[in-house]
Amino acid sequence: MGQEQATRKYYPRKYITPGSVRIYGLPGTGPSVVRDNGAGQIWSEAKRIGSINYWTGEIFLSREHVPKFRFWSELLTLLGLKRAELPNVRYEYEVVDL
Numbered sequence: 659m660g661q662e663q664a665t666r667k668y669y670p671r672k673y674i675t676p677g678s679v680r681i682y683g684l685p686g687t688g689p690s691v692v693r694d695n696g697a698g699q700i701w702s703e704a705k706r707i708g709s710i711n712y713w714t715g716e717i718f719l720s721r722e723h724v725p726k727f728r729f730w731s732e733l734l735t736l737l738g739l740k741r742a743e744l745p746n747v748r749y750e751y752e753v754v755d756l
Contacts (some may be wrong), residue, residue: 678750
């Protein structure tokens with residue numbers, strides 16, 4: 659009797675390279691670029707504004723840097739009566755396979 663062996667697919671693990679994260683146009687930071695310090699902390703030119711998990715890609719921002727949405731503005735946007743105005747936030751990072 660032959661037994662079927664379960665075949666496992668190999669999915670390479672990836673993670674964000676520490677020190678490679680750059681965020682442009684984040685609310686409350688002015689025209690400057692925000693970058694990580696390689697130890698999981700995200701800094702503007704003057705102060706720490708959040709943290710990053712290099713394995714999952716999750717970014718946690720301090721309260722003053724999270725975009726604010728007003729209730730009525732958001733409701734009108736959802737109803738299609740107003741156009742959404744999104745901040746022009748760009749980011750870049752490097753990824754490494756394990």
